[in-house]
Amino acid sequence: MIELRQLTPYDGRDVYDMLQTMPRDENGLINNVCGMSFDEYKSWLIKKQAESEQTGLVDGWKVPSTTYWLCVDGAPVGFGNVRRFLTEALRKTGGNIGYGIAPAQRGKGYGKLLLKLLLQKAREVGIEKALLTIRADNLPSLAVALANGGVVTEKTDERVWIWIDTKNAAD
Ligand SMILES: CC(C)(COP(=O)(O)OP(=O)(O)OC[C@H]1O[C@@H](n2cnc3c(N)ncnc32)[C@H](O)[C@@H]1OP(=O)(O)O)[C@@H](O)C(=O)NCCC(=O)NCCS
Numbered sequence: 655m656i657e658l659r660q661l662t663p664y665d666g667r668d669v670y671d672m673l674q675t676m677p678r679d680e681n682g683l684i685n686n687v688c689g690m691s692f693d694e695y696k697s698w699l700i701k702k703q704a705e706s707e708q709t710g711l712v713d714g715w716k717v718p719s720t721t722y723w724l725c726v727d728g729a730p731v732g733f734g735n736v737r738r739f740l741t742e743a744l745r746k747t748g749g750n751i752g753y754g755i756a757p758a759q760r761g762k763g764y765g766k767l768l769l770k771l772l773l774q775k776a777r778e779v780g781i782e783k784a785l786l787t788i789r790a791d792n793l794p795s796l797a798v799a800l801a802n803g804g805v806v807t808e809k810t811d812e813r814v815w816i817w818i819d820t821k822n823a824a825d
Contacts, residue, residue, distance in 0.1 A: 655728075656764075658771040661706070661721040663699045667740040669723055672697050672730045675756050681792045683745065683754045685733075702714040715739060722775065724755070724768045731759040738779055747813070749785035750776060753798075773802060773823030786816045 673687040673695075686696050705712045706720040723730040732755035737744060744750075751772050755764045776784045779781040786804065788795045790812055803822035808815040 656726050656767060657726070657820060658722045658734075658768075658775065659725050659730075661699060661702055661723065663696070663703055665693070665699055665723070668711050669730050672723075672756050675758065676733075676754055680754060680796065682787075683752050685754070690709070690787050690811065697763060711741075715741075715812065721778075724764060724771070726759075726764070731756055731764055732768050734768055736772055736776050736779065736781075738781070745785065747787050749787045750781055751784050751786055751813075760794070760824035761800070765794065766801050769802045770823045773818060773820045774825075781820055782822055783819050786818065788816060789812050792813050 670687065670692055673685055673692060674689075676685045676688060678685055678688040687698060690698065702721055705716065706718055708718045712718055715719075717737045717739060719735045721735050724732040724734070732753065734751065734753035737738050737748070740750065751769070753765065753768050753772060755768065773784060786799050788799060791808065796814060796816075799816045799818065802818055804816040804818045806814055806816055
């Protein structure tokens, strides 16, 4: 069974262990838990949940974002973030949605499924069109975005801007 689980302060060792197998920064996807102690991770979960419940900017600059774990048969294999709205900075880099699959689990279709489920979450919070900004050399991520109905609206040597109508992710 494959499902998306929203981050909670009660998340445990399985999520922590999975995040230790993912780099701290991979193609701009930040995994702050990489290298944290288990106690630091537990405090981080509390902070992340509180931030995701805010409606305005967090600390005056961060857009509230909600983190989800992709779970296969109960075991976490990746994570994604949905940012509720865009700032000028996020329009350039970051967009509405970020996602990653643990290295040992890649190439099994989980990335495409994870983005589809995140698009459904984005739609639930009122995002009709979601922006993804992807490094031009990140071919797996581009494949995942295009497979989910992504439309390229701008491209430079470094980066590609892709918008996805979240209706595309409806079941
Ligand atoms: C991007 C990422 C989530 C994809 O996860 P995944 O589980 O491997 O994705 P899937 O198996 O669903 O699909 C991967 C697609 O990339 C394609 N792909 C993989 N490596 C590729 C390469 N070197 N060149 C071209 N396409 C490639 C696969 O063929 C597949 O597409 P297809 O089914 O049309 O053939 C994963 O690579 C990842 O976590 N990367 C690091 C974090 C990251 O870059 N996140 C995105 C930030 S914008």
